[in-house]
Amino acid sequence: MTHAVPPPEPHHVVHLSSTAISPTSSSVPPQLAAAKDATLLGEVSIGYPVGQNNTAQEVSSSPIPPLQVSDVESRNRTIAKLKKFASETIAQTPENSVNNLRTLDFSAPATVAPEAVQTPPPAPSQPAPASTGGDRIIELNSNYQEYDAQRQIVTAEGDVLLRYDGTVLDADRLQVNLENLIGVGEGNVALTRGQQVIRGDRFTYNLVQDTGNVLNASGEVFIPTAGADFTPSLPTDVTAGGIAPRPLSDRITANQPLQQVTSPGGVGITAGSDRGFGGVPLPQQGGEIRRLRVEADTINFDPQGWQATNVSITNDPFSPPELELRADTLTLTRETPSRDRIRTTGQRLVFDQGFSIPIPRNEQVIDRRQRQVTPGLVNLGYDSEDRGGLFVERSFNVIDSEAVRVSVTPQVFVQQAITESGGNIFSPDLFGVRGSLDATLGPQTILTGSAVLPGFTDIADNLRASLRLRTPVNLLERPHGLTVEYSYRDRLYNGSLGYQTVRSSIGGIVTSPVIPIGDTGFNLSYQAGAQYITADSDRIDLLEPDRDNNRISLGRLQGSAALSRGFLLWQGTPLPATATQGLRYTPTPIVPYVQVYGGVRGDASFYSNGDQQTLLTGTIGIQGQFGNFSRPYLDYTGFNLAYSQGILGGSSPFLFDRTADTKILSAGITQQIYGPFRLGVQTSINVDTGQELSTDYFLEYSRRTYGVVLRYNPALELGSLTLRISDFNWVGGTDPFAGDVRSPF
Structure with missing residues (x-):
C-alpha cells in the first residue's frame, strides 16, 4: 500500500485561560478519554489551516456518527492536516501574560522537503503559488x-461557532474531522x-462539498441569492476582491426581537379578462416572493x-403563519442560476393552521425572470364580448430558455x-x-409579442396580435424609453364611443x-x-x-x-407593524x-x-383613507372624487382616438365590512350626457400574507379574480410555526 508523505508537524497558536488546560476531564467522552494524544482546552479560539487542494478529494457526504472516522491510512490524502497536538507548551505565568492568557504555538512553519528541489518560476499565464498565509482556515470558537x-x-x-469560507455554523456541541472536513x-x-439560515437539532455538514443534512430543520431562505450563497467557492480563486464574506452568527440575529417588518411587493395572479376595467386597470401580473420560512423533519x-x-413553507414572518404550503416531500433542483424546479408529494395550502386545499400540480418552476404565473391546472376567466x-x-411553455420564452394557452368557452x-x-x-x-435581445432590450384567437372561424376578423420592441434611449440627458410596435386588430375602449378596433398600426x-420641476412639488x-x-372612420369624405x-x-x-401635484391636508399615524x-x-x-x-x-x-385634434384638460380631486384596518369592523374607509374638464379643438378622423367626453366625474369608495372583508x-360618468362610462364593483378578502379580489364591470361585461401573495422583509429571530391560532376576525 502506498501512503502519502505527511506534511511536517505544524505549530499551533491557541489562546486560553491559564487554568483551563487539563489532560482529562469528567466531561470527556469515553472515546476521547482513551486517546493517547487527546488534550482538553478551555475557552478557546483556534484557526485550523486547511490545504488549498481539498476540493479534489473524494469525500462521502452521508451522515456520520460522532467520532466514527475511517482509518487514516486507508487512502491517499491531499488535505493538509494537523498530525498531533504540540508535545510542549510555552507557558506564561499569569503575572507575565497578556490578559492572563496562556499561549500554545500552533503556527505553521515553512515546509521542509527531504531534498532540496529547485522550483521553476510559474508560467506567465498562471498565478504564482499561494503562500502559506493564503491557506484556508477553519476558525473554531467555543468554551471548551x-x-x-x-x-x-x-x-x-x-x-460553538465555526467559520469556514463564508459559512458560519453555531451549535452547543460540534465535532469536526480534519481529514475529510465533515462536521x-x-x-x-x-x-x-x-x-x-438553516437551523436544527442535529446537523451533518461537509465543509468541502457544501453538502449535509439537518434533523428537525427550520430556517429562512432568501431566494434571489440562494443560488450564489449555496454555491461552493473555488479554493484556487485569486480574483481581485474575492474576499469571503463573514456573516453574523445566528445567535446574534435569532435572539433579536422580530422588527422592521416591511412588504416590498409580492405576486399578483389574475384569472379573468386580460383587459383593464375602464378607469380601473387590472393589478399587475407577476412579481416575486423573495424571502420564505421553512420547517421540515x-x-x-x-x-x-x-x-x-x-415540510412547511410560509411567507409570513409571524407565527403561527396565516398561509402555509405543506408537503409530504419536497425536492428543489437548480436548473440554471435563475431557474429552480420544485417537485412535491401530498402538497396542499393550509390557512390559519386548519382549513386546507389540495394542490393538483406536483411540479412547479421558480423562475426569477419575469414570467406569467399559472398556479393551478386551469385558469378561470370571464369575457362576454x-x-x-x-x-x-x-398555459404551456413551448420554448423556455434564458433568452426566449414562448407560451401557448388553449381556451374553452364553457358558458357559450x-x-x-x-x-x-x-x-x-x-x-x-x-x-x-x-425575448431578451440585449441587457435592456426586450421583444414581446402576443396573439389572441377567440374562435377558429373567420380567423382574419378574429385574430388579434401585437409585436413590441422596448429599449432605453438617452434624450436631453435623461433616460427615456423607446417602443416600436406593430399591432393587428387591437381593441381599445374610448369612453362613450365604446370599444373600437384598430385594424393595424405600426410606429x-x-x-x-x-x-x-425644481422644488415646487410638481411632476x-x-x-x-x-x-x-x-382603423374605422365615419367621415364620408374620407371613405x-x-x-x-x-x-x-x-x-x-x-x-x-401632463403636469400634476398633490397637496397633503392631513396625515395620521400608522399602527406598529405587528401581527x-x-x-x-x-x-x-395603513x-x-x-x-x-x-x-x-x-x-x-x-x-x-x-386634420388635427387638440385637447387641454384640467383635473382637480380629493382622495384619502380613514382608520387602520385593524379592528374587526368599520375600521377602514377609502374614498376618491375627481372632476376633469377639457377644451377641445378639431376632431380626429378615426373613432378609436376621437375625444367625445370632455366633462367627466369619477368617484369611488372602499369600506371594511367585517374582519378582512x-x-x-x-x-x-359623462357630465354632459349623464352616460355611465364605466362602473367597477369589487369584493376583497384581505390578509397580511395573501388577498383575494373579485371584480365585475357590468358596463363592459368583464370580470376577474385576483390572488395576491405578499413578500416580506424583516430583522431578528422568528418563532416556530406552531403556536396559538388567532382568529382572522
Whole structure:
C-alpha cells in the first residue's frame, strides 16, 4: 500500500485561560478519554489551516456518527492536516501574560522537503503559488475544545461557532474531522451562509462539498441569492476582491426581537379578462416572493438543491403563519442560476393552521425572470364580448430558455358551450387560443409579442396580435424609453364611443421619466410618437363610395404632456407593524390621510390628411383613507372624487382616438365590512350626457400574507379574480410555526 508523505508537524497558536488546560476531564467522552494524544482546552479560539487542494478529494457526504472516522491510512490524502497536538507548551505565568492568557504555538512553519528541489518560476499565464498565509482556515470558537491528534478530530462544546469560507455554523456541541472536513453538530445548530439560515437539532455538514443534512430543520431562505450563497467557492480563486464574506452568527440575529417588518411587493395572479376595467386597470401580473420560512423533519442539501420531508413553507414572518404550503416531500433542483424546479408529494395550502386545499400540480418552476404565473391546472376567466362569458384556459411553455420564452394557452368557452352551442360541443367557435413571446435581445432590450384567437372561424376578423420592441434611449440627458410596435386588430375602449378596433398600426413612441420641476412639488411627464394607422372612420369624405368596410389609412403624429401635484391636508399615524395591530389585515400598515391634487394635460394629434385634434384638460380631486384596518369592523374607509374638464379643438378622423367626453366625474369608495372583508365601487360618468362610462364593483378578502379580489364591470361585461401573495422583509429571530391560532376576525 502506498501512503502519502505527511506534511511536517505544524505549530499551533491557541489562546486560553491559564487554568483551563487539563489532560482529562469528567466531561470527556469515553472515546476521547482513551486517546493517547487527546488534550482538553478551555475557552478557546483556534484557526485550523486547511490545504488549498481539498476540493479534489473524494469525500462521502452521508451522515456520520460522532467520532466514527475511517482509518487514516486507508487512502491517499491531499488535505493538509494537523498530525498531533504540540508535545510542549510555552507557558506564561499569569503575572507575565497578556490578559492572563496562556499561549500554545500552533503556527505553521515553512515546509521542509527531504531534498532540496529547485522550483521553476510559474508560467506567465498562471498565478504564482499561494503562500502559506493564503491557506484556508477553519476558525473554531467555543468554551471548551478537545483535540484528538491520532484521530484528527476536534470536539468543541459550549457556544460553538465555526467559520469556514463564508459559512458560519453555531451549535452547543460540534465535532469536526480534519481529514475529510465533515462536521457533526448537536443542540441548537444553525448554518448561516450569505443570507440563508438553516437551523436544527442535529446537523451533518461537509465543509468541502457544501453538502449535509439537518434533523428537525427550520430556517429562512432568501431566494434571489440562494443560488450564489449555496454555491461552493473555488479554493484556487485569486480574483481581485474575492474576499469571503463573514456573516453574523445566528445567535446574534435569532435572539433579536422580530422588527422592521416591511412588504416590498409580492405576486399578483389574475384569472379573468386580460383587459383593464375602464378607469380601473387590472393589478399587475407577476412579481416575486423573495424571502420564505421553512420547517421540515429532515433537510438534505447540496449545491444542486435540497430535499425535505414533512415540510412547511410560509411567507409570513409571524407565527403561527396565516398561509402555509405543506408537503409530504419536497425536492428543489437548480436548473440554471435563475431557474429552480420544485417537485412535491401530498402538497396542499393550509390557512390559519386548519382549513386546507389540495394542490393538483406536483411540479412547479421558480423562475426569477419575469414570467406569467399559472398556479393551478386551469385558469378561470370571464369575457362576454369575445368568449360568451365564463371560459377556462391552461398555459404551456413551448420554448423556455434564458433568452426566449414562448407560451401557448388553449381556451374553452364553457358558458357559450352551454347556452349557444345547440348541442354541438365540438364547434370551432367554442375554442380559442392565445400565445405570448418574450425575448431578451440585449441587457435592456426586450421583444414581446402576443396573439389572441377567440374562435377558429373567420380567423382574419378574429385574430388579434401585437409585436413590441422596448429599449432605453438617452434624450436631453435623461433616460427615456423607446417602443416600436406593430399591432393587428387591437381593441381599445374610448369612453362613450365604446370599444373600437384598430385594424393595424405600426410606429414608435418615446416616453419620458417622471421629471420633478425644481422644488415646487410638481411632476412632469411626456411622450411623442408617430404611427401609420388603419382603423374605422365615419367621415364620408374620407371613405370610398364603393367599399366593403369603413376603414381608412392615415399617418399620425402625436404628443402628450401632463403636469400634476398633490397637496397633503392631513396625515395620521400608522399602527406598529405587528401581527395584531398594523399588519392584521394588510401587508403594510395603513396610514390615514387626506390629500387634494390637481393637474393639467395637453394632447395634440396631427394626421396626414391635414386634420388635427387638440385637447387641454384640467383635473382637480380629493382622495384619502380613514382608520387602520385593524379592528374587526368599520375600521377602514377609502374614498376618491375627481372632476376633469377639457377644451377641445378639431376632431380626429378615426373613432378609436376621437375625444367625445370632455366633462367627466369619477368617484369611488372602499369600506371594511367585517374582519378582512372590504367592499368597493368605482364609477365614472359623462357630465354632459349623464352616460355611465364605466362602473367597477369589487369584493376583497384581505390578509397580511395573501388577498383575494373579485371584480365585475357590468358596463363592459368583464370580470376577474385576483390572488395576491405578499413578500416580506424583516430583522431578528422568528418563532416556530406552531403556536396559538388567532382568529382572522
